[in-house]
Amino acid sequence: MAFNYNEKIINGLTKAIEQDEYIDAVQKLGDKYVFPTQLLNFIKNNTDDINGNILEVGCGCGASFEHFKITHAVEPNDIRRQMADEKIVKEKLDIELKAGFAEKLPFDPETMDAVIMINGFFQTRSDLETMCEFNRVLKEEGRVIINTYDDTNDIVFGRVYGPKNLIRMFNDFGFETVEFRETKIEVGFSESRFIKPYFMYLYCFKKVRKFHFFELRKLQLVKTGDGLYSARNYFPETRDWRLV
Secondary structure, three states: OOOOHHHHOOOOOOOOOOHHHHHHHHHHHHHHHHOOHHHHHHHHHHHOOOOOOEEEEOOOOOOOOOOOOOOEEEOOOHHHHHHHHHHHHHOOOOOEEEOOEOOEOOOOOOOEEEEEEOOOHHHOOEHHHHHHHHHHHEEEEEEEEEEEEOOOOOOOOOOOOOHHHHHHHHHHOOEEEEEEEEEEEEEEEOOOOEEEEEEEEEEEEEEOOOOOHHHHHHEOOOEOOOOOEOHHHOOOOOOOOOEO
């Protein structure tokens, strides 16, 4: 049976599909979808000078391994993690791959020089806990590099952040901005002729102070109806998530 990209991929691969179909889809999409040139260059520019530990959170099938100096990786999905592990073995890469989630990273405090999360921060179960974990595992002045999208992108599913709000969130969690960039790109699948321009936001933050998990108890939090903490509830005017 031919794989239906329009139905299964654009709908986020949320339906149950066979492993072979999933792997086939990932291989056919390739790096052009995962790594637009602007994203690729941004990450390279902010990590090429780092000779220490670089952690990728949500590494998927390992598509990033050939582009960046990844030393450690975390992936929660069993199928994607197996694909990444096979790539590590086949290409004899020196990468420590573990099962885990962004909200509870399986690494000791202050062991990483940089954390990369591609197309994933806006889909975590808790962005607040994720920022806490970034802060915990990073060394002093360690970097976080993430990307988000504007609300015109209906391919990526997850929270939508205004750049000013997200920057202030990271500031509140012990980071300062190193670089921010807004870029317009096109995404889609030629098989379905579904091509659409949208904005991608690129962020590089630097850890400037420790943020302990217990500090979350001091934050004024607002939950959305689906139980997720969302930047839609973060108001820069009143700084609702500011420490009190």
